Amino acid sequence: MRDDPVVVALVNRAVDGDKGAWDELVERYAPLIWGIGRRYRLTPADIDDVGQGVWLRLIEHLPTLREPAALPGWIATTTQRECFRLLRAASRVDPVDPAEQRDAVEPAVAEEEVLRHEQRTIVRSAFGQLSQRCQLLLAMITKDPPTPYDEISRQLAMPVGSIGPNRARCLERLRRTPALAGLADDSGTNTGKSTGTRR
Structure with missing residues (x-):
């Protein structure tokens, strides 16, 4: 995915x-920017402002981006800087050395947010491959x-007793979608490697 x-x-x-x-x-x-903005506990209006700043900076920097595949990390890092700039301007954080703040927080948070975003994208794609029901x-x-099960039963015209088995079948179909199956294969490969290393 990277x-x-x-x-x-x-x-x-x-x-x-x-x-x-x-x-x-x-x-x-845009969901990646929103996820980071929520992590900083910004209001929706503030997150919109942060997003505008990120997109403006991307317009300026896109032609000089050395590795296009690194774009998600660039967006995550730039979003964090915009969040911090907004918070500092609003005097909602204690003044600190910006370089020190970036070194302390950005790499871990940016990496985590990019991974979450990629996982959500894969799950959304897999979910879209399921039947509408x-x-x-x-x-x-x-x-x-x-x-509540009685409401699900009414809306889907499905007996309450069959909701659990239907849910299990739908989840199994979700697990078998190519996107999620690929994730499981990667995890299995990594697990195998780490087990071999421990011996």
């Missing part, structure tokens, strides 16, 4: 002036709070 050829192609097309590619980059990475059932069960 060297996603789709991202590289989008960056190259956006550099060449393709507006559709730019719009797709914004749609793809499975999507509706899983969406109702995973809501916070979950939809």
